[in-house]
Amino acid sequence: MxxxxxxxxxxxxxxxxxxxxxxxxxxxxxxxxxxxxxxxxxxxxxxxxxxxxxxxxxxxxxxxxxxxxxxxxxxxxxxxxxxxxxxxxxxxxxxxxxxxxxxxxxxxxxxxxxxxxxxxxxxxxxxxxxxxxxxxxxxxxxxxxxxxxxxxxxxxxxxxxxxxxxxNGQGTIQLFPKAKVIENLSNYTDFQQIVGHSYAKFALEVAAAGEHHVFMIGPPGCGKSLLAESFPSIMPPLSKEAQLEMISLHQLSGGSWEHTDLPPFRNPHHSASGVSIIG
Missing domain, CATH: 3.30.230.10 (Ribosomal Protein S5; domain 2)
Known part of the structure; x- marks a missing residue:
């Protein structure tokens, strides 16, 4: 057979x-x-x-x-x-x-x-x-x-x-795992705590509302990294599908992850080349 x-x-x-x-x-x-x-x-x-x-x-x-x-x-x-x-x-x-x-x-x-x-x-x-x-x-x-x-x-x-x-219909499944509580512990800088940068903050608010990409250019020390780090704090929570996709990427890369609905933030080193970041 x-x-x-x-x-x-x-x-x-x-x-x-x-x-x-x-x-x-x-x-x-x-x-x-x-x-x-x-x-x-x-x-x-x-x-x-x-x-x-x-x-x-x-x-x-x-x-x-x-x-x-x-x-x-x-x-x-x-x-x-x-x-x-x-x-x-x-x-x-x-x-x-x-x-x-x-x-x-x-x-x-x-x-x-x-x-x-x-x-x-x-x-x-x-x-x-x-x-x-x-x-x-x-x-x-x-x-x-x-x-x-x-x-x-x-x-x-x-x-x-x-x-x-x-x-074979001779037994029942005994394992019924309980759903985990979604963690919502954020280490991000609060967007509201940033003083000044009104135009840049307005652009980020528009990007968060419309799910647009943002490209920030400026001299060192002008606040680009601070604004980028605070950006997830004004973004909506991840949907269930987005959470699972994020966890999938972490699992395939061999890294650790938390079950959270917060958008992820990654901060590559300033000397990293485009090839080293995206391959």
Missing amino acids: CARIASIGLRGMEGYLVHVEVKAMIGVDSIVIVGLPDASVKESKERVAAALHSLGYSLASQKIIIHLSPAELKKNGPMFDLAMAISILVSLKELKTTIPQNTGFIGSLSLDGRIQPVEGMLPAVLAAKKLGLKKLYMPFDERLPVLEFKDLEIVYITSLEEVILHL
Whole structure:
């Protein structure tokens, strides 16, 4: 039997639909992954095999071929582990239910079957929503906000065994994380505390109201940096979509972030070149 399970791949901030196809055949024990996998994806076969063995599933005398479609796009990261494991179980007829095509799975597997968060999950979730998935199984990452969408059901899971029992209708999901309180701690200079600069302040007020770009030119010490630093204090709070996009950028860059609705402020060094800032 050939199984086909949906997952999400990433190219920077852009996500795309990946179908994890599995064909199990009688043969020498082996797992082969095709579809332009990188080294971390190739290692998934060892994690998946160990996790399934920990739950008592045998892959003896089975040659398993895993195809990550579309084949022309390079796949990276351990995000496909959970989808691979579920697809293998479907191919071996170990699952009693049919998984809808609009249900996706993302997450990395540990050797004992626990499901762990990976970098890039938030962009993957946003891509899943955009691509039309209706349900997404994923691990909970304490660094991320609790995700709730109108058209996409997020199911937070902790282990492969929990997913299997839930899909077979034999168990319920026990993890219901609480939403974090949005932090509103600002270190910005208050716009109203700046004395003078009436024309520059008026220009910034117009820019904040109309969401325009601002280009400030002047000699050192005339107040450009002070005005720029105070600019976020008069801007409206970020929308939910903008907050998630900001957190996604921070997560992909490997930096830390706070769950806040305040617009971010970045202050590159004055000697930084255009190439060093934007690449």
